Amino acid sequence: MMEMDNRIEAIHAGLQAIVGVDQVFAGSATERWSRDWTGQFEGQPLAVVRPANRDEVAAILRLAGQYHVPVVPIAGNTGLNGGAYGPEAILVSIERMNRIREIRNDARVAIVEAGVIVAALDSAAAQHGLTFPLAFGAAGSAMIGGVLSTNAGGANVLRYGNVRDLCLGLEVVLPDGSVLDLMTALKKDNSGFDLRDLIIGAEGQLGIITAAILKLHPRPLFHATALVALEDLSVAPALLNAFQDASGNAVTAYEFMSRSYVAGYEALVPAGRRFFDVSYPAVLLVELATVRNEELGEILETVLADALERGILVDAVVAQSDTQRQEMWALREAAAELAFQRHPVIDTDVAVPLDRIPDYLDRIPEIMAAIDPGFTDIAVAHFGDGNIHYTVWPSGSDPAVEAALRAAIDALAVEMDGTFSAEHGIGLCKLPSMARHKNTVALDMMRAIKAAFDPGNILNPGKTLPGVNVG
């Protein structure tokens, strides 16, 4: 015991020597990082440390290697699957590395440190008429290092791709403290294996991202936004094509919300705007955006009127002001808050080919009911990406029932040529599905890569890859 205390003291002293006494936190002072907002993960880290720069990150990793202590990088702490859960680990918070080093207007790139908050980068880009178009509810807290490590998606993937598609260059500190410098702003670079894309989405298993070069896009000047009500979701793919064709692919968001989701929002936010008098089976938020004024509003209204006349949709509300647009987005963006208001909760992010979403949503409630007849649910989807967030509250709190519900949600997606993990990553929550559904050759290769980068298994151990034991 004494020996253990001495070891912990030595680690704390070592960390203080690297980052300064003020930037090492222990005991109750770690609460801000050691508990996640979903309420699912809480555990006392050995220490939280806030390095100021890449070299301090490298020194921390070398120290951790010396003492064989696990290191868990943490950014905005907005993940949903426990990826930043680090009991008895050194939690490395990158929040102080939050400088936007440069925005190159002509080249449309930003050079940023990993602790920059997503919304802050977009605000800075806006001053140049540009946008960093990653859009999801947690954009005001999530940081670049975190969204890169999880290859985050969100509501604008349809137009701009995942974070992977927005990244040109990376700076990464590897587990042994060496620096992998991939900081290029080039659109074409075929000099060897694609290490950049290997690091993106690796959930901090292979290295800690400390800086990045990101693409910016021209900031849309004109938006046209509407909520559309459908009796039958099966018409949604054709309606999306109608919007795309009429607008020349100007659709930036095409977001589905289930009847139960809209009802849940109205209960959660009693003062929130009500858009329809009737409760419809399916509501879609559609948004078109462009840098040129091509009468987007007219295009939107024409497609809507035509679809209404043909009985494809049953109701629609077009935003008449920016306030109304914000109100529509407020409805959609409450999804995570709504999901995690009650526990236990099973929050998922499966994907299927987009034309199979209606079929998936038809079939899944029966499957849930067979396991737990008293379950309740809501569903939203980034429809244009085939990505469904299906959320279930079990009627009781039996872990075996929870596991069975989660397994069934994932299994149906896989059965329908989809994936059990579209955008939130694996973390801890999805290790069983990863073991069950990911092909074993791929898992073997991932484990081999992990071992090559991190032979001591120091970085974020016990997550992402089933069968890699905590070091």
Next chain:
Amino acid sequence: MMEMDNRIEAIHAGLQAIVGVDQVFAGSATERWSRDWTGQFEGQPLAVVRPANRDEVAAILRLAGQYHVPVVPIAGNTGLNGGAYGPEAILVSIERMNRIREIRNDARVAIVEAGVIVAALDSAAAQHGLTFPLAFGAAGSAMIGGVLSTNAGGANVLRYGNVRDLCLGLEVVLPDGSVLDLMTALKKDNSGFDLRDLIIGAEGQLGIITAAILKLHPRPLFHATALVALEDLSVAPALLNAFQDASGNAVTAYEFMSRSYVAGYEALVPAGRRFFDVSYPAVLLVELATVRNEELGEILETVLADALERGILVDAVVAQSDTQRQEMWALREAAAELAFQRHPVIDTDVAVPLDRIPDYLDRIPEIMAAIDPGFTDIAVAHFGDGNIHYTVWPSGSDPAVEAALRAAIDALAVEMDGTFSAEHGIGLCKLPSMARHKNTVALDMMRAIKAAFDPGNILNPGKTLPGVNVG
């Protein structure tokens, strides 16, 4: 010697047992594969074998592992850097695996075998109003497996990205004969490390691609094409922005040709169309394309007239027919033929930030002259991607001079925040630059990945990664 002959006989017999007697070639019958069209690489393989499917590829790799014989995959044999050079290796030609399994019109994806020729896929897509938009001179011979393994680029990257951006799913046979099944058509899939992008561009070091799921795009119905003459290339970035802004980002190609290139074309193709009476310092081929008719021709002419009036450009010819469009492209697409008509030749594919292209092209001739005063050159560039193909013919045939010229071309690109390898890959030609310029941490990680995938170093040994010895 007898023992060696026995070993070779046993390998041939083993290969014949896998693919059939007709599909194994030796001696002079291998010439079609063992000599590349650039005239730079020629070497007698142990055998050429043409498997019919994935399982035969796997069996070949297992056989090769047993006998410790190197395996070199070969597709269209259109590479420029010796990536498919396989003396004393088993050359695995994928040409018989050439079935387009399915084109899904609504989902805009194609499921293809790796031996499908790029132009054949585009023709098949055209029947659905779609396009596979990879555009380069060798599209009529290059195969999907080859362009994926080299992450090929070409003239339309500006609009559609590299091949990496066109690929959703992959099937890969690993060196031990196991099959890595990543055949998903999903736009979002965050289930573990990004093995797909690791395989793309790996030059056959990690596995042999046998099938892929590729994105298709709506086929542009309207093109507007022009050749533009400039006195000073430094205005080219601003002119590109003018085209993009006026057309709503409809530019699909923005291709630079040097004065010496145009002269070289006129000498090579005496019957080819002449567009200008005067020899200008810089010519650009610009093309706009759209699925909707937005008066693209008018937009093009308006921008050109405005730029002419402001003295930005000195001359322009707008294609008045599809024939004229084809003639303009014939001028641009002769680049490889022009480069390899004389030997020795140094053909390169550096990239720099696009606004530095003019500076690069200003500086490089002096650097060449300092090494070899009698050198001659041509230059073309995928200007919008920052990607320059600078071709030099040395005055003599001293390998040391050749190496010095190549090294200087690559070094200047790296000095200007660029890369020595934008799109052709490393192969054999660029191993010295890879050793000189790639950061050592990245190289170490690549070697570790190579060792994890291919511990026997059987696949395409001695290429791509300096310091990995032939097995």
